[in-house]
Amino acid sequence: MKHILVIEDDPDIQEMLCAYLRDAGYTVGAAGDGLEALDLFHKEKWDLILLDIMLPKINGYGVCELIRRESTLPVMMLTALDSEEHQLKGFDLNVDDYVTKPFSMPVLLRKIAAILRRAGGEDNQSRMLAYKDLTLDLDAYSLTVADHQLELTSREFELLKELLQNQGRVLTRSVLLGKLWNYDFLGDERIVDTHIKNLRKKLDRDYIETVRGVGYRVAKAN
Numbered sequence: 678m679k680h681i682l683v684i685e686d687d688p689d690i691q692e693m694l695c696a697y698l699r700d701a702g703y704t705v706g707a708a709g710d711g712l713e714a715l716d717l718f719h720k721e722k723w724d725l726i727l728l729d730i731m732l733p734k735i736n737g738y739g740v741c742e743l744i745r746r747e748s749t750l751p752v753m754m755l756t757a758l759d760s761e762e763h764q765l766k767g768f769d770l771n772v773d774d775y776v777t778k779p780f781s782m783p784v785l786l787r788k789i790a791a792i793l794r795r796a797g798g799e800d801n802q803s804r805m806l807a808y809k810d811l812t813l814d815l816d817a818y819s820l821t822v823a824d825h826q827l828e829l830t831s832r833e834f835e836l837l838k839e840l841l842q843n844q845g846r847v848l849t850r851s852v853l854l855g856k857l858w859n860y861d862f863l864g865d866e867r868i869v870d871t872h873i874k875n876l877r878k879k880l881d882r883d884y885i886e887t888v889r890g891v892g893y894r895v896a897k898a899n
Contacts (some may be wrong), residue, residue: 679724679793683707684714684740685755686732690778694727694755697782698789700856711735715743723750725793728772730756730763741770751792755780783835783857787818806841808898809884813838822880832857833876836869840885840895849892869893 681703685691688709695705706721708714710733718726726744730737741752751773756763759777767775773792776785794816806813812821818834820827829837835857839848850866858868873893877885886894 678702678704680704680706680722681789682714682717682721682723682726684709684711684726684732684737685729686710687729693782697786697856701786703789709733711737711740714740718744718748724796725751725753725789727753727755727789730754730758730767738766738770741767741772745771751796753788753792755785781831781858783831790816806838808841808844808895809882811837811841811880811882811884813841822882827879829876829879832872833879836872836876840893844895845897847888847892847894853892 681698683691683694683698683705685694685707686709691707691709695707698705706717706723708717712734714728714732715735728737728741732740735743737754737756741754744750744752749771752771753774753776754767754772755776755778757778764775773795774788776788804815806815810823813819813834814821815838818831820829820834820837836853839853839856850869853869854866873885873887877883884895886896888894
């Protein structure tokens with residue numbers, strides 16, 4: 678299990694990131710300022726660091742510079758500073774990626790997985806989810822249906838993945854909305870219904886059940 682250090686001073690964003698990462702199967706540690714971050718960096722072994730820039734005590738650039746003096750550990754900057762100048766400064770410090778807020782959690786998780794694979798932090802074998810005649814390749818981000826590849830949007834892919842990973846469980850609209858849309862998205866839960874409708878049409882199979890008044894599920898395969 679891979680170990681990720683989240684360095685973020687906003688408690689709500691820190692909590693959200695940690696929850697999503699744990700749900701994705703990572704072990705997570707967290708720091709709220711630059712000094713605490715460096716202390717944790719030296720105390721434990723990490724596989725990747727998510728680093729905000731606007732931190733108390735020592736900012737993210739300073740933290741990254743000090744880490745780079747002694748480690749090539751993957752670092753992903755996660756910040757509201759979206760100017761070209763700030764991004765170039767981050768890449769000059771040899772960060773592995775620079776992600777601006779607000780961001781999509783499903784996309785962020787894909788970026789993290791890709792960085793860990795490049796760093797040799799994950800098994801090279803492809804991770805698959807299979808259900809009846811569906812095969813979802815989590816690394817190639819592709820879906821095969823009865824030996825034919827089917828094009829899905831990133832949101833449809835993540836939605837199908839959630840349903841397949843939770844076979845037999847009913848996932849409410851609010852749960853799906855919280856998992857698959859931006860953390861600051863305040864939209865109508867009917868957006869989930871729209872994506873389910875589109876996904877069903879593409880699959881052309883009755884694999885996604887509606888539990889009236891509750892949500893959706895995929896039954897356990899026999």
